[in-house]
Amino acid sequence: MEDIYFRRIMSIVIIAVLVVLSFFLVRPILLSIVVGFILAFIFNPVYNKTRRIVKSKNLSSILICILLIITIIIPLWFLTPILINQSIKFYVTSQNIDFVEPIKSIFPSLFASEIFSAEVGSVINSFVATATNSLMNTFSKVLLNFPTLFLQFLVAFFTFFFVLKDKDKVIGYIQSLLPFSKEVEKKLFKSSKDITFSVIYGQIIIGVIQGILTGIGFFIFGAPNALLFTFFAILAGIFPIIGTAIIWVPVAIYLFIAGDTLPALGIMIFGFLSSIVDNLIRPVLVSRRTTLNPGVILIGMIGGLFLFGVLGFILGPLILAYLFIVLEIYRNKKIPGVLIEPSKK
Numbered sequence: 529m530e531d532i533y534f535r536r537i538m539s540i541v542i543i544a545v546l547v548v549l550s551f552f553l554v555r556p557i558l559l560s561i562v563v564g565f566i567l568a569f570i571f572n573p574v575y576n577k578t579r580r581i582v583k584s585k586n587l588s589s590i591l592i593c594i595l596l597i598i599t600i601i602i603p604l605w606f607l608t609p610i611l612i613n614q615s616i617k618f619y620v621t622s623q624n625i626d627f628v629e630p631i632k633s634i635f636p637s638l639f640a641s642e643i644f645s646a647e648v649g650s651v652i653n654s655f656v657a658t659a660t661n662s663l664m665n666t667f668s669k670v671l672l673n674f675p676t677l678f679l680q681f682l683v684a685f686f687t688f689f690f691v692l693k694d695k696d697k698v699i700g701y702i703q704s705l706l707p708f709s710k711e712v713e714k715k716l717f718k719s720s721k722d723i724t725f726s727v728i729y730g731q732i733i734i735g736v737i738q739g740i741l742t743g744i745g746f747f748i749f750g751a752p753n754a755l756l757f758t759f760f761a762i763l764a765g766i767f768p769i770i771g772t773a774i775i776w777v778p779v780a781i782y783l784f785i786a787g788d789t790l791p792a793l794g795i796m797i798f799g800f801l802s803s804i805v806d807n808l809i810r811p812v813l814v815s816r817r818t819t820l821n822p823g824v825i826l827i828g829m830i831g832g833l834f835l836f837g838v839l840g841f842i843l844g845p846l847i848l849a850y851l852f853i854v855l856e857i858y859r860n861k862k863i864p865g866v867l868i869e870p871s872k873k
Contacts, residue, residue: 559839560680564687566842568695570728571596575692589693596688601681607755614756619660621752712857719853723820727845731825734809735766738802742772745798749791751779765802766841767829768822772802820849 554561571592578588691698699717706713742765743758751757761775776799783792825845832844 557680557683559836560683561687562843563684563839565691566728567596567684567688568691569724570733571688571692572695585693589689592692593685593689596685610755611759614753615660618753618756619657715857716853719857720850723849723853724846727820727825727849728842730810731768731845732766732842734806735764736762737809738765738772738806739763741802741805742776742795742799745776745795745801746779748798749783749794751783751791751795761802763841765806768825770826771806773799776802820845820852824848824852 574595575588575592578591579585582588582591703713703717706716708716739758739762742761743754745751746754746757746761757775757779761772764770764774765772776795780792780795780799783789783795828845828848829841830844832840832842832847834840836843
């Protein structure tokens with residue numbers, strides 16, 4: 529009896545030590561592994577369609593990897609130096625822009641005091657300088673840490689390839705580790721899949737499409753630093769509640785003040801089109817799936833941004849979503865929760 533007890537204790541200790549050591553081993557590349565899983569989820573529908581035509585798993589995965597390189601990696605490779613250059617130009621230009629004067633013309637009574645106007649101008653200039661400086665530092669780190677980032681990319685790429693190819697085995701292995709009953713496990717995987725789809729496609733992908741559509745307007749009508757503002761529009765589109773209007777409206781106002789009426793109107797048209805696209809596509813993608821409250825998504829994105837960086841836009845909402853999914857399953861009530869809305873299927 530004592531021998532069995534001792535063996536159990538030693539087994540637990542050995543497993544715990546190995547888990548801790550493994551965690552420290554993969555911690556530097558943990559986010560890259562997560563990125564690989566997320567990309568595999570995003571490209572999985574395309575992979576499934578490819579598999580119907582190409583019977584080989586390896587060949588199908590290789591074709592999707594090539595698609596990944598063409599759609600994401602190559603554009604990032606060429607656009608990053610341009611973004612850095614435009615962020616520097618925007619930083620220099622912003623130092624000479626009087627942000628108060630346009631606001632003053634709209635709200636003259638509010639800015640009647642010169643002292644108040646000067647204080648507001650100082651705050652706005654300081655905010656713009658800090659924001660653009662942070663952006664430049666981020667892009668500069670990308671170039672300076674290229675060897676490390678390249679290794680991180682390799683980890684994400686190979687994770688993407690193998691998860692895409694062997695997703696059934698990966699899911700089966702994860703299910704074998706879960707301590708839940710079969711019924712709870714089934715509900716958990718169903719809800720997790722639906723809400724992951726809703727967050728990634730319904731919020732992230734649609735936000736990117738909105739930002740790109742707004743950016744097309746910037747490029748067509750010659751907005752200054754069009755690529756940089758497209759980048760901002762994509763980030764704003766990803767955030768719930770906020771939207772791309774927070775970017776294209778100031779750009780349009782700036783062009784109106786500068787006397788470029790036609791470009792300003794064109795950018796406004798593309799801005800409104802991005803909102804229409806959101807209203808058309810989002811219901812199609814998420815109407816029959818488990819969805820998360822927009823407020824929770826916003827909190828998750830902001831918290832995730834502080835904890836994980838840019839990747840937190842995706843990880844933050846998903847972590848909160850999985851927590852609420854488990855709580856809803858164990859709540860086991862017919863009345864839906866306030867923070868998570870069940871699937872309508």
